[in-house]
Amino acid sequence: MQQGINKPIFQQAKLFRYQLPFKIPIVFKGIKLTAREGVILQVQNDKGEFNFAEIAPLPGFSKETLQQATAQIIALLNTPPLNSQSDILLYPSVAFALDCILHNIPISELFKTAESIPLLQGDNHSVLKQYLQLNKPNSVKLKIGRQSVAKDITLFSALSALNNNLLIRCDANQSWTFAQADLFFANINTQLIDYIEEPTASLSDNINLAERYEVQLALDETLQQKQFQYQHHRCFKALILKPTLIGSFERLNYFIKTAKKFHLSVSISSSFESPLGLSQLAFLASQWSKEVDISCGLDTLKFFESAILNKNSDKKLDNKTPINQQVKHLECLWTSN
Numbered sequence: 001m002q003q004g005i006n007k008p009i010f011q012q013a014k015l016f017r018y019q020l021p022f023k024i025p026i027v028f029k030g031i032k033l034t035a036r037e038g039v040i041l042q043v044q045n046d047k048g049e050f051n052f053a054e055i056a057p058l059p060g061f062s063k064e065t066l067q068q069a070t071a072q073i074i075a076l077l078n079t080p081p082l083n084s085q086s087d088i089l090l091y092p093s094v095a096f097a098l099d100c101i102l103h104n105i106p107i108s109e110l111f112k113t114a115e116s117i118p119l120l121q122g123d124n125h126s127v128l129k130q131y132l133q134l135n136k137p138n139s140v141k142l143k144i145g146r147q148s149v150a151k152d153i154t155l156f157s158a159l160s161a162l163n164n165n166l167l168i169r170c171d172a173n174q175s176w177t178f179a180q181a182d183l184f185f186a187n188i189n190t191q192l193i194d195y196i197e198e199p200t201a202s203l204s205d206n207i208n209l210a211e212r213y214e215v216q217l218a219l220d221e222t223l224q225q226k227q228f229q230y231q232h233h234r235c236f237k238a239l240i241l242k243p244t245l246i247g248s249f250e251r252l253n254y255f256i257k258t259a260k261k262f263h264l265s266v267s268i269s270s271s272f273e274s275p276l277g278l279s280q281l282a283f284l285a286s287q288w289s290k291e292v293d294i295s296c297g298l299d300t301l302k303f304f305e306s307a308i309l310n311k312n313s314d315k316k317l318d319n320k321t322p323i324n325q326q327v328k329h330l331e332c333l334w335t336s337n
């Protein structure tokens with residue numbers, strides 16, 4: 001994808017606020033959220049066409065707050081023209097949204113059909129129930145590291161007993177110590193791990209564990225460090241790209257090129273965005289799949305009570321209402337003129 005496109009001054013920009021309640025609260029790195037909050041940016045270009053983007057820092061994962069990101073985008077919109085060469089160090093959520101606008105990333109309905117690897121999270125009983133309800137697919141992503149290692153071992157073994165062909169993508173979100181990760185690997189059939197994302201917070205410990213137990217690693221949080229430069233190791237199998245946490249298209253393209261060079265697979269993964277953000281991620285995934293082996297980790301709408309952008313639930317919108325129409329029903333929190 002092209003970089004650094006400069007656009008003429010836009011006619012009008014608006015920011016809308018959304019809030020999507022979760023079915024049950026979800027804990028993100030120790031922060032319990034009952035709802036997802038973000039803003040939708042709508043920009044009308046000189047031809048009168050609308051472009052959209054979402055800014056929704058994920059508490060626990062993003063360094064910036066929604067208030068900070070909103071203030072930054074307003075500052076940018078107040079000094080047109082919009083371009084991706086801004087001197088200010090942009091927050092990742094803002095950099096990504098800006099590039100979506102500058103590159104006219106459409107709201108596509110692709111995400112409704114894009115096949116995502118099912119994400120299983122919750123207590124052991126509910127994870128096993130979710131897996132059975134999905135008719136035992138051969139590939140799943142399993143959250144671990146949120147309960148005792150003993151319970152995770154029980155869960156992993158119970159899940160794998162349900163399907164001989166199951167390959168599990170594990171995600172520990174850097175929550176284990178070396179000893180905890182070591183205990184986990186020593187007590188499961190590691191051949192059933194497709195790859196594991198970030199067992200501990202130390203990349204060198206993760207490599208050490210991967211070599212010891214012959215498991216493959218995927219990098220997720222590591223890729224969100226602004227200074228991180230990829231150095232290949234044979235135990236790396238996949239890159240998890242969370243565009244709204246990584247930021248600019250320039251940085252994302254760097255990882256796509258890296259994946260191509262080292263034959264890594266790429267997962268385009270959600271950060272629990274609204275349907276608008278997810279639809280743009282699905283579009284980008286379909287573009288990048290021309291270059292690298294892509295899978296989607298966009299299976300997060302199921303955690304919301306309702307995935308419709310709508311301020312008042314009495315407005316009779318349903319999921320057949322086009323997303324750009326839904327935006328009009330949100331509370332407008334800022335407008336350029």
Ligand SMILES: O=C(O)CCC(=O)C1=CC=C[C@@H](O)[C@@H]1C(=O)O
Pocket residue numbers: 028058061117118119141171173220269270271272296297298299300
């Ligand atoms: O990658 C997926 O399949 C879905 C998204 C997902 O698992 C995550 C999104 C954001 C924060 C975490 O809870 C989690 C992850 O770490 O990958």
Ligand SMILES: [Mg+2]
Pocket residue numbers: 171173197220221240
């Ligand atoms: Mg992860």
